[in-house]
Amino acid sequence: xxxxxxxxxxxxxxxxxxxxxxxxxxxxxxxxxxxxxxxxxxxxxxxxxxxxxxxxxxxxxxxxxxxxxxxxxxxxxxxxxxxxxxxxxxxxxxxxxxxxxxxxxxxxxxxxxxx
Amino acid sequence: xxxxxxxxxxxxxxxxxxxxxxxxxxxxxxxxxxxxxxxxxxxxxxxxxxxxxxxxxxxxxxxxxxxxxxxxxxxxxxxxxxxxxxxxxxxxxxxxxxxxxxxxxxxxxxxxx
Numbered sequence: 001x002x003x004x005x006x007x008x009x010x011x012x013x014x015x016x017x018x019x020x021x022x023x024x025x026x027x028x029x030x031x032x033x034x035x036x037x038x039x040x041x042x043x044x045x046x047x048x049x050x051x052x053x054x055x056x057x058x059x060x061x062x063x064x065x066x067x068x069x070x071x072x073x074x075x076x077x078x079x080x081x082x083x084x085x086x087x088x089x090x091x092x093x094x095x096x097x098x099x100x101x102x103x104x105x106x107x108x109x110x111x112x113x114x115x
Numbered sequence: 116x117x118x119x120x121x122x123x124x125x126x127x128x129x130x131x132x133x134x135x136x137x138x139x140x141x142x143x144x145x146x147x148x149x150x151x152x153x154x155x156x157x158x159x160x161x162x163x164x165x166x167x168x169x170x171x172x173x174x175x176x177x178x179x180x181x182x183x184x185x186x187x188x189x190x191x192x193x194x195x196x197x198x199x200x201x202x203x204x205x206x207x208x209x210x211x212x213x214x215x216x217x218x219x220x221x222x223x224x225x226x227x228x
Contacts, residue, residue: 004158033215042121042204042218043159056215091158103149104216106158 004107006092012113013082020078021110025094032075033104034067035091036060043091049075050097082114117142119207121219128195129227136190136222138205145207148181148188149216153202162203163190192224200226 005024013019025032030051035043046065047057051072061067064082069075079086089111093104118141128134140148146167151159165172165179165188172179176195181188192199202223208216 040221042119042206042220045215045217048215093158102147103151103161103164106151106160108156108158 004092004094004105006090006107006110008110009108010111010113012115015084015114016081018078018080019082019112020076021090021092021112023075023077023092023107025074025092026105027073028096029094029105030072030097031095032069033093033095034075034077035093037089037091037109038087046077079112082112084114087112087114117145117207117209117212117217119205119217119219121205121222123222124220125223125225127225127227130195130197132195134192134195134199134224136203136205136224138188138190138207138219140186140188140207140217142207142209143186144209144211146210147208148179149206149208150177150179150190151204151206151218153204153221159204195226197226197228200224 007022033048034046037043045058046061047067049069052069064080067077089109091109093106095102095104121138149164150162152162153159163174163177163179165181176193178191202221204221205219206216
């Protein structure tokens with residue numbers, strides 16, 4: 001297992017188009033998180049899954065955003081009708097559910113540019 | 116909800132000197148404080164963490180301290196090297212918030228040769 005994988009690494013799209021990103025977490029990790037990072041800022045929480053259940057969504061996640069983790073393994077994040085403000089790095093992270101907190105393992109992210 | 120503030124936003128130190136980054140948090144329920152290092156084009160990488168039942172933790176050249184009463188925590192890097200140049204993020208989370216990690220805004224550390 002080589003860690004958390006994200007695909008694609010870069011995506012350029014025209015405003016109004018739909019885009020979908022994929023995240024493959026570390027295999028034994030049952031929690032998966034999506035974050036968004038804009039230039040010069042720290043990552044901001046978007047949503048998280050425990051196995052296939054989406055348990056929390058941030059108010060940052062507008063109706064144009066949807067995330068799935070259908071079999072409790074990989075996850076997808078779709079943005080519909082992209083806007084220029086959606087340009088950011090989208091980070092995926094995974095961790096084991098545990099009685100105590102553990103740090104996440106992040107992927108390298110998908111950089112989205114909306115033109 | 117939790118709010119994490121981080122200072123300074125940029126820091127430049129001479130190679131071999133020490134660097135200190137400071138953070139404060141707002142939620143007294145937070146009990147886990149990780150630090151991440153992010154290099155250009157990569158995702159954040161966990162470098163050290165501390166839990167609320169510990170006041171200090173050290174790993175080679177890096178150390179973290181936690182003052183629960185003041186809600187302050189700090190990262191100390193000694194004998195800095197060029198490869199320490201990166202953006203560093205402090206963060207906080209609590210088990211009650213499903214381990215959702217809230218990040219500070221980051222410190223860009225530059226090591227001068």
